[in-house]
Amino acid sequence: MIRDITLGQYYPAESKLHSADPRVKLMGAMVYLISLFIAGNIPAFVAVTIFLIAIIKASKVPFSFMVKGLRSIVVLVIIAAVFNLFLSPGITIWEYKFLKITDVGLRNAVLMTVRMIYLIIGTSILTLTTTPNQLTNGLEEGLHFLNYFKVPVHEIAMMMSIALRFIPILIEETDKIMKAQMARGADFESGGLIRKAKAMIPLLVPLFVSAFRRANDLALAMEARCYHGGEGRTRMKPLKYQSLDMIFYGILLVYFAAVIALQVLF
Secondary structure, rough: OOHOOOOOOOOOOOOOHOOHHHHHHHHHHHHHHHHHHHOOOHHHHHHHHHHHHHHHHHHOOOOHHHHHHHHHHHHHHHHHHHHHHHOOOOOEEEOOOEEEEHHHHHHHHHHHHHHHHHHHHHHHHHHHHOHHHHHHHHOOOOHHHHHHHOOOOOHHHHHHHHHHHHHHHHHHHHHHHHHHHHHHHOOOOOOOHHHHHHHHHHHHHHHHHHHHHHHHHHHHHHHHHHOOOOOOOOOOOOOOOOOOHHHHHHHHHHHHHHHHHHHHOO
């Protein structure tokens, strides 16, 4: 399950989505997330689904690779669905002792499940088609106007880039620690959910030690290279919009308007 996490990983491929400007992809991810929570009926969700399928096709990333990321949130999705199903008020559809399913609860459970699945897949596409360096540059350029309000945009973008880089590293480190402890007799598979959670506790100490050690090494390396923030720094490859990026912006505008229209009309 540890290796099933796809968030923060980059999948190299030759596609139009990979070559698009990172600012376009960041804007697309924001528009997609907003539209996902605006959609509340079947026609709007159909539009979101069609858009998601089109983006998956355009990315040329295997769908099976994206679906792997869903395995790590199965428990979270089930818990959210159960809470919405049994704790939402409304007209009772089914009742047994203290358990009660309402029409609103059933609708909320379905919507929450679909939204969480679409959310993971949609955000994974952003990191799968964009390198951490491109994400950093795109975020910094996209939020450049905040510099006029004394917001440290470069530092924020750098922290996000480092965090994304550390995700696959920590996943690999966790996998190594688990295999080392399993070789010494540790059991992470048998038992119920509570027992499995307790079995993961011995992983936390060596994992935190490793994370702090890597963070300290990174800080020393940045200081050795005289890094003092983004003021006065230039880029070897500055970002420039291409005609393809303008087409993507147009597609995003049409998609967002279509979701709003379908939500209002139906």
